[in-house]
Amino acid sequence: MTPLPSSPSSLPQASRWRRREWLQAAGALALLASPGVRSAFAAIPQARGKLVVVMLRGALDGLAAVPATGDPQWAALRASTEAAAGSAPLPLDAMFGLHPALPELHRWYGQGQLLVVHAVASPYRERSHFDAQQLLESGGQRPFELNTGWLGRALDASGQRGVALSPAMPVALRGARGASTWTPARSASPDADLMARIAQTYQNDPALSGLLEQALSQRGTLGAGVREAGMGAGTGSAGAFVGLARQAGRFLAEPGGPDVAWLDFDGWDTHTQQNGRLQRQFTALDSGLAALRESLGERWADTTVLVMTEFGRSVALNGSGGTDHGTGGVAFLAGGAVAGGRVLADWPGLASRDLLDGRDLRPTRDVRSLLAPLLQRHLGVGQAAMGRVLPGAPPAAPDLWRT
Structure with missing residues (x-):
């Protein structure tokens, strides 16, 4: 195992820190280890x-x-x-x-x-x-x-x-x-008066009136399900x-x-x-x-x-x-x-x-x-x-x- 360098001078030139940087880093570590700083960090919720x-x-x-x-x-x-x-x-x-x-x-x-x-x-x-x-x-x-x-x-x-x-x-x-x-x-519910007028228009057409009745029935079933789930109103x-x-x-x-x-x-x-x-x-x-x-x-x-x-x-x-x-x-x-x-x-x-x-x-x-x-x-x-x-x-x- 290669031993850790004992000082900045033993590092290769490209990796060397200046003495001032070593002292700053050591000081920062010492500060972080101090009880006051530890308690301050602990106080952050x-x-x-x-x-x-x-x-x-x-x-x-x-x-x-x-x-x-x-x-x-x-x-x-x-x-x-x-x-x-x-x-x-x-x-x-x-x-x-x-x-x-x-x-x-x-x-x-x-x-x-x-x-x-x-x-x-x-x-x-x-x-x-x-x-x-x-x-x-x-x-x-x-x-x-x-x-x-x-x-x-x-x-x-x-x-x-x-x-x-x-x-x-x-x-x-x-x-x-x-x-x-x-x-x-x-989906927005249609106006009741509008639906009544549509039904009156379709009353003489068995095919259309039947489809309208089926659609309204399905809407009523869906609406009941929504109300049962608690979401039927505002x-x-x-x-x-x-x-x-x-x-x-x-x-x-x-x-x-x-x-x-x-x-x-x-x-x-x-x-x-x-x-x-x-x-x-x-x-x-x-x-x-x-x-x-x-x-x-x-x-x-x-x-x-x-x-x-x-x-x-x-x-x-x-x-x-x-x-x-x-x-x-x-x-x-x-x-x-x-x-x-x-x-x-x-x-x-x-x-x-x-x-x-x-x-x-x-x-x-x-x-x-x-x-x-x-x-x-x-x-x-x-x-x-x-x-x-x-x-x-x-x-x-x-x-x-x-x-």
Whole structure:
């Protein structure tokens, strides 16, 4: 074996380093070996797992989803909603329950894989859907302060990919070169009046009328199949959510698939008769999240699902059996590694003196304190980039995942 050269002078002339280069290289190696540099490299977060964000558009009533049954004011404010639901809330702890139409989420809570975050809101306080959604998706401190999204900026910084199961790119993913959209292929349904006039024209031609009847029959069968798969309505509707959530899980579970999926689910603006409407909405949300978990398969273990909404709703019901735009609401974190089985809440209370403006649940936690740790864990966004991705964000909420 040829011995290694003991100094730069023993190398052939063409391979010789100057003394200064040897000293620089030795110094660099020594620096890299120093404890301070090793700890700095260790502090850089490493991306892991998959992230799903579900945006409930229209403002979910957080007190309907997670009723504060242990609060002394609850019975006077909302007892009638429990009676209308037909069954008592599913118990979470001494203070909170879960709407009875969310049995799958309740099961996850019992497994320690669902974290409920109550009395949460963005910095916005003006109760406009349009402005509140823009602020929540952009990640700024004021509506339209930023025209790209917190998730888009994070994806761009990390070089990872995301998909929105939506016809148009949501604000949250704008600014990412690696973001795309997807919707199920569906042919447009013909206008009913047009089809009636065509049928009338063909009624005296047995051949043509027979072909038309056959075509309409086949379309009806296909439409029923699409509806059964959960994709028979608009991409943000209750009918579509289950199918879209299942497809999101398939995308993320594919080898080399995207790292992030975004889902919209609308229909949460419940100004009137909200009990029956929320029963349907919660059933679809529960079924959709169950389908997402099933299609993720083994990837569920390293996936986090964030469910959020632009703001909460008024504490008291209005005269139409609904609730009006409010402030504090609820968010959910779910996943195989989530430190769940608990409600994270600095509860402000429901007494009139404790309410914001005498009508709303007072928020005690900024939703952006949940976004920052999600980006650190799943996209590897470090502190240096976080100021650009989530400018002005509060400190990250700790202990969201099991170690």
